[in-house]
Amino acid sequence: MAIQKNLACFIVSHPLNKFKGSFGTHSPRLFIRNPSSFLRLGTSICLLQRILAPFHSRSSSDRRTLFNNRRSMLDLITNLDDALKLFDEMTHRQPLPSVLKFNQLLQAVTKMKHYSSSIAFFKQMNVVGVPVDVYTINIVIKCCCQMYRTNEGFVILGFAFKRLVVPNVCTFSTLLHGLVLEDRVLKAEILFKKLIKEELCEPNAIMYSTMIKGLCNFGNNNTAISLLKLMDRKGCEPNVVTYSTIIDSLCKDKMVDDALKLFKEMVFHKGILPNVVTYTSLIHGLCNLCRWDEVSKMLKEMEDERIALNVRTYSTLVDALCKEGKVEDAESVINLMIERGTNPNIVTFNSLIDGYCLRGEMSKARKVFDFLGFRGLAADVMTYSTLLNGYCKNSNIEEAMPLFHEMIKNGMKPDVITYSIMLEGLFRVGRCKAALELFYEMRAHNQVPNECTYTIVLDGLCNNNQVDEALSLFHLMGDNKLNSDIFVYTVLIDGASKSGKLDIARILFNGLTVKGLQPDVRTYNVMISGFLREGLVGEARVLFSEMEERGCSPNSVTYNFFLQGILKNQQHDKVEMLLQEMDGKGFSLDASSVSLLLDHIKDRSLDASLLKLIGKLVPKDGVDAPSFMV
């Protein structure tokens, strides 16, 4: 296949090769397979005998078996069916096996993510009279929390109290984590404070880290940092996880410099070594800000510290390169990771597919998609959505539609994003009827349209001269948060004015204040361009000068719209002043403004002396390339 040939070519010349041999320093033990995983379980009785045998004799060799059994339980139970049979056997034993054995079984089931089964086992344990302990309680609470049913976790806690089982710091950390998972940070804070105040347990690093994670999820980085300092003062040493949590949060909030500061504090003041996770967060943050030199520096640091990149680190690089349009380099990175013994996963390839889609190279995107099977990977909902998005954005609904059906046939459930992508694709090619059918179909499949979906539908209707339909749908939506969304309004105002219904656009715009909505710069921009489209330069100018007073500064787009408007309306005397203003504000001309200006200079309606100023306002070409691949 051509793509495979390409992959081979790219790897040879790739500059990341200079790090070769350093990232992939995998310990050989990674390749030693656990022999027990080859054991096939015949019957559960055999399994039961293996696990319970040591409890009926106490010789030294049996104690060794017992020690080995610790691994056996987790390793041998590889499916729910075995676990069920074993549990059934155990509950029928006389005398009953110890709670430890039950806990191990529960833990094995929990590790397989069969949370509700774990809870069912727990209930059955109580029925048959196994005396549960704090370990049992903790496992079961974790199951509740993982299922986003933390309240039930608290019920279990109450049960524990009744049974005189004393909860410990693990119990409360699990519950705290459950609240964090459910975004109930306020409740988490209350619990955390209560634990300290009532001395129910002594918080340790894990508990602090959990609370810190909750605060970070809520965007409360500062409080998270305060808590980090507090734990330090309380003599509870933060570790690499604690620091990485905050570093990641800062990076996600684009506060990479703060993250780097914290990183330095961790390494140089605390002597805590960063790990691959810490570096991955920083690299991700730096990639998002296109700070390629520093990405390169981080990679070098990892090399020096002998910290191997993992699939997430590589995927971060692949994704960043793809978003920069450097898809070939992304392929090189994928080849490199394979060479170094890290297998790319479906996430890695989704980024690559998206990269080709963004460049409109759909046949290459498709080849990567078809190639997944060869690597033992299966496309997931996101893979399909990415490829569908590529086809739809490139107006190729003929390819998208069968793929969409294929996805459903393969047992994949399109989500609200998939539907939104398809809707956008259908509207783009003018197939409004099919789009509306799909819009109603998605609800039949329990996919609730979100703001984005509605915006696509309203925009699609407006662009296809169905403003009236758009407006009636908008009113049908009722008085919910969707029609108090300024973005949705902006789409409607734009749609109405573009289809020549400026009066409706004006009514919508003027109605904003009544609704208590503040127009944003995009709203002003579409309204101004609406006025200019109709030659209403005066009204456009009024709005243009009013927006600043109303606390919304015009941006580069506003100036370009306004400039194009006055050029089209032959108001040449205003041009120079506007250009000066743009220069003063550091704005630049877009491609259509430049070409329009040049046309007017060519036909002498504008003076050629403006060329110097225009030259100043043309943006410098070319985006900085990631230097770690130059």
Place this chain on the structure above:
DNA sequence: GTAGGGTTAG
């Protein structure tokens, strides 16, 4: 001798 926390993608 079993239990609790952190990283990637539309």
